[in-house]
Amino acid sequence: MGRSRPGERGPPSPGPAAPTAPPPLYTRTLALLGAVLIAAAAAVTARAYARLTEAQAAARQQESAVKALGTEGLFLFSSLDTDQDMYISPEEFRPIAEKLTGSIPTTSYEEEELPSDPSEETLTIEARFQPLLLESMTKSKDGFLGVSRLALSGLRNWTTAALPSALFAARHFRPFLPPRGQVELGEPWWIIPSELSVLTGYLSNNRFYPPPPKGKEVIIHRLLSMFHPRPFVKTRFTPQGAVACLTAISDFFYTVMFRIHAEFQLSEPPHFPFWFSPAQFTGHIILSKDATHVRDFRLYVPNHRSLNVDMEWLYGASENSNMEVDIGYIPQMELQATGPSIPSVILDEDGNMIDSHLPTGEPLPFVFEKIKWQQKLSWEEAARRLEVAMYPFKKVTYLPFTEAFDQAKAKNKLVHSILLWGALDDQSC
Incomplete structure (x- = not known):
């Protein structure tokens, strides 16, 4: 009982179970996922290779350009090649053509943006200018030792x-009107808002020609x-733009005080850039609330300080080239x-x-x-508010x-x- 007889075999012992085949849907999913991963890896590799190829081609192109033009020639070429495609289009060549031929286009963006209307009021603006001393x-203290005469040619000339003098239509000054609903005395608003910040950095020094102005920039340009x-x-640097505020209000007129930070490029190719940055432009305009009449306008660089202009010029053909910096005084602008x-037209x-x-x-x-005038704000207070808007x-x-020590003693505070080297609240330092 319980024993097998000789020659008889017992039931076969169970062996290892055969692997179960995965469901067909699971297999297809794995295959599809693998294909996607392989395709993605291939795409990344292809993009990396393409970027590497482009970088190598650009390096070869740059090297070839330096051999053909030299460093200074490439600098001139790059200053005209605004889209950096290593080709000079007719539009990009236009500044050189105008300089060589002495011709000026019959129309410009200013004329297109500021068309004339024979039925409107006009006024004449005169420029009064005394060159920088x-x-x-x-650098004049040592006779401009080490300063190339060519570098200062734009300034000297x-x-x-x-x-x-120039004729303007009254309505061209509409950008100086306050934004709709903003009629508080001394409350600043931006005519041209700043586009720079700590994160954006600053604009390139390696430029000769300003971009075409748009919108409210046109009249200031x-x-x-x-x-x-x-x-x-x-x-190029902060604070940039133009800010304004109301200093007087009547039934039909505003007095607007403004402050503008702008600069000039005094050089053209083949010279290197020379930047001329006045401390600020300030002034006022008295105009009707519908901008059909301008009673008064004045814009100027303040000249009550010993220094009121910052100057910077490059000594090389790239953004990282050596730069000279100086400050000076312009008596009248x-x-x-x-x-x-x-x-x-009079009817x-x-x-x-x-x-x-x-x-x-x-x-x-x-x-x-x-x-x-029904409401008025002092010039000093308006100037202070615009100053704070530019310099928080x-x-x-x-x-x-x-005066600081007298205040410190009175308030029991440290100094x-x-x-x-210049003023704290303008561009001359």
């Missing part, structure tokens, strides 16, 4: 305003072009309206056009009603050296002394 530059043909309405805006009561001149040849005199650190009061 070379003896005010620190800039002795007069590019355009002594046109005004500054009266001084020099290459104004940049946005500076000013735009002033010769009088209020007046109608371009009588029946709508007929009449002569705008007296029999003697003199223009008809216009009598303007005196403006009765000015919310803290900075005092002259001697933090700062020594500056």
